[in-house]
Amino acid sequence: MKITAVETIYLPRGITVHAGAITYLWVRIHTSDGLVGLGESYPNAEAEAAIVHSRLAAVLLGRDPSAIDRLWADMFLAVSYSGWGGAEMRAISAVDIALWDLFGKVTGQPIYKLLGGASRQSIRIYNTCYDRVDFNHEPARLAGELLASNVRAMKIWPFDPIAKETGGNYITAEQLRRAIEPLRLIREKFGDSIDVAIEFHGFWNLPCAIQIAKALEPYKPMWLEEMLPQDNLAAYAELAGSTDLPLCVSERLMTRWGFRELFENRAAAIIMPDISWCGGLTEGKKIATMAETYYLPIAPHNCGGPILHFATAHLSANLTNLYIMESVRRHYNEEYERLVTQKLVPGAGGELPLPTGPGLGVELSADVLTRKDAIVRRSSV
Ligand SMILES: [Mg+2]
Structure with a gap:
């Protein structure tokens, strides 16, 4: 079997989530025996698609798609001289996910089995609160809804509006109190029955981060995420x-x-790669294995599109050092619906079932594939 065509698909800006700031890039790898593998990256589909066609297609066309590690290394070589750390690695990630989907279809197996099999029967998740219920205004209502669905962990970012006010350069006692309020209200109503991660999006300087972490200690958040940018470890x-x-x-x-x-x-206690950014399932598995040698758990980032959601579930099913998987109920209940053929939502126990296969076990919907405004580009032999 050989790769005969590499196809990219994305929708115009403004019709996917987060007010159109994000475009999902889908990559489809076509083969000589008719099987097609599907992968995804985001958020700048135009840039990622350009890399797929200008740099990666020449590596892929005519090659055996099951030689995933070799193809990864050759794609990396094709972009590394000009700098691999942006759209280049996102494009490689999308192709890599498509190669794993294809390998699953060839072998008739779900991807998690090919990664080494299931390490659990269902996947513990937390909910990232891009939600119709605003965590700044009704934190206890939101926590209550999640607990009622047996999702016992959530992530909020109440410090972000203040970072925008001060540039992340200082925080006053009043601002600190205001930003802690959502977590305080959740603890007041539900005690320790829900875990709450606090996300900072890298907006703060070091002294503020130290000050904020100290102030949060009594409230026992699950973790503090990206308090600083990630450029000075x-x-x-x-x-x-x-x-x-x-x-x-x-x-x-x-x-x-x-x-x-x-x-x-040794700064991080929890490691958060994004499978559609870090280099795909291949690289996600390698990063997780390296983390294991430092006795560190993985909490994969999953705040992108529907194919990432399935790919992350396959990796999460397999990893022996999984902490918890990110999920967004607004995405899997609403936003993904018209984009893909399958749903992957938590069961009554509040955990995700293992995804089925073969491959990812999901395809783009007929609606996406037949849309007149979809931007489709194809490189072929
Ligand atoms: Mg984050």
């Missing part, structure tokens, strides 16, 4: 030394080399 080590709370870093790191320094400086 030595600063993270200093932050980690100042607090008892676990730090989670970072979906913005890519490849095993990007995560190596993070492991070695």
